Amino acid sequence: MRVLHCIPGMGGGGAERQLAYLAGPLAARGWDVHVALGAQGANLPRLEAGRAVVHRLNGSSSHDPRLIWQLGTVFRRVRPDIVQVWFVQMEVLAGVVARFFRVPTVISERSSVLAYPATMKNRVRLTLARTADAIIANSQAGSDYWDGRLGSHVARVVIPNALPTEEIDSAQPALPPGCAVGDADDVVLFAGRFEPEKNIHVLVTALQAVVRRPGTVAILCGEGSLHESVQRRVAAEGFGNRILTPGYVSDIWGAMKRAAVVVAVGLFEGRPNSVIEAMACQRPLVVSDIPAHREILDRHSALWVDPQDPAAIARAVLEVFDDPRAAALRAATAKTRAEAWSIASAAAQYDAVYRQVLTRRSVITGNGR
Numbered sequence: 001m002r003v004l005h006c007i008p009g010m011g012g013g014g015a016e017r018q019l020a021y022l023a024g025p026l027a028a029r030g031w032d033v034h035v036a037l038g039a040q041g042a043n044l045p046r047l048e049a050g051r052a053v054v055h056r057l058n059g060s061s062s063h064d065p066r067l068i069w070q071l072g073t074v075f076r077r078v079r080p081d082i083v084q085v086w087f088v089q090m091e092v093l094a095g096v097v098a099r100f101f102r103v104p105t106v107i108s109e110r111s112s113v114l115a116y117p118a119t120m121k122n123r124v125r126l127t128l129a130r131t132a133d134a135i136i137a138n139s140q141a142g143s144d145y146w147d148g149r150l151g152s153h154v155a156r157v158v159i160p161n162a163l164p165t166e167e168i169d170s171a172q173p174a175l176p177p178g179c180a181v182g183d184a185d186d187v188v189l190f191a192g193r194f195e196p197e198k199n200i201h202v203l204v205t206a207l208q209a210v211v212r213r214p215g216t217v218a219i220l221c222g223e224g225s226l227h228e229s230v231q232r233r234v235a236a237e238g239f240g241n242r243i244l245t246p247g248y249v250s251d252i253w254g255a256m257k258r259a260a261v262v263v264a265v266g267l268f269e270g271r272p273n274s275v276i277e278a279m280a281c282q283r284p285l286v287v288s289d290i291p292a293h294r295e296i297l298d299r300h301s302a303l304w305v306d307p308q309d310p311a312a313i314a315r316a317v318l319e320v321f322d323d324p325r326a327a328a329l330r331a332a333t334a335k336t337r338a339e340a341w342s343i344a345s346a347a348a349q350y351d352a353v354y355r356q357v358l359t360r361r362s363v364i365t366g367n368g369r
Helices: 014-028 044-049 066-078 087-101 120-129 140-144 165-170 200-210 227-236 252-258 273-280 310-322 324-338 343-365
Strands: 002-009 032-039 053-056 082-086 105-109 134-137 155-158 186-191 216-221 243-247 261-264 285-288 303-305
Touching: 002 014, 002 066, 002 087, 014 032, 014 044, 014 273, 014 343, 032 066, 044 053, 053 066, 066 087, 082 087, 082 343, 087 105, 087 120, 105 343, 134 140, 134 343, 140 155, 155 343, 165 273, 186 200, 186 252, 186 273, 200 216, 200 227, 200 243, 200 310, 216 252, 227 243, 252 273, 261 273, 261 310, 273 285, 273 324, 285 310, 285 324, 303 310, 310 324
Parallel strands: 002 032, 002 082, 032 053, 082 105, 105 134, 134 155, 186 216, 186 261, 216 243, 261 285, 285 303
Antiparallel strands: none
C-alpha cells in the first residue's frame, strides 16, 4: 500500500520532525512511503534515512499556482492509495489535487482553535476538510477545533506526538555551538519557533529579570520571523552576553540536558515537541497555563504561569533554582509520562487509521483492494 505525504518542507519544526520519525516505522509496517515537499531542511536527512521516496516541488511562493500542476504530476506518478496533508498550504493545494484524483485524504491537525482566524485561506481549508476522510490531531484541543465543523463521515483520531525515547536517553549534555557559557552557569532554555504564538518577546522580558541572578544564562534556540527582532532587542538592552540566540540547534536534547530549566510560555499549541522532549530529558519545566499543556502535564510535573505576565514567568523560573529538590521530583514525574509516547506506538496508530479509511472507502465505492 502506498501513502503520499504532502508537506511544504522539512525544516526544523515539530510537524516535520514527526513525519521524519514516522517514515521508517511505516515502511517497516509494509507501507511504500512517498513525500512531496518544497523546501528541504534539517529534518530531511532523517526522512530519507527512513526509506521515504522524496518528490521535490519548486514554487516561487507557497501560493504559486504551479504547485498544483506539480502535485498533479506526483499523484499521477506515485498513484497513492492514500494521501496525508500537513499544514494549511498542503491541506488546500494537495487537498484539491487529491479530490480531483479521488484519493482518500487524511488531514494532520497540529494546532488548536486560536491558530485559525476567520481568513479566506482558513475558510477554504474548512470547505476542503469537509471532503476529507479523516483528521489526525496530535492533541485533544486540536481535535476539538473541528467540533461542529465537519460531517460525521470524517473520522477524527488523536495520536500524540512520538518520541525516540532511546535516542533521547543516550544524548549527553551539550551546549549549542557558539554559546559561551561557563561550566558552572545555570542555563534557562527555550526551544521553538520565533513566531508570535510562542510569546517570545514576553519571554525575553521575563528573562531579563532571571539572568540578573549571578551565574545564570538564557539560551533561546530556534528560527522564525521574530529572530532578528529578538536579537536586536537583546543587544540594545544590554543582555547580549546573558540571553543567547544561537538559531536552530540540531542537538536539542543535549542542550536540554545541559539546561537547569526549560521554559515554554506559548499562547497556544497543539502538542508541543519541545515540551514533551524536555519531559523525556527529565528537565524541570515552566509552562504557560493553556489547554495543550494541561493535556500532558499537571501541578505535579511542571510549574504553571500566566503567559501574559512576565513577572510571574520570572518568579517561576527562579523558584526552580530556589527549590531544586521539588523541581527534580516534578521532572521525574514528567519523564514517566513521556515514556508512553513511543514512535512504534504512533506508527501503529497511523497504520490503523490509514487501513480503516481505505476499508471504509472501498465499502462505499464497492472497489475492494
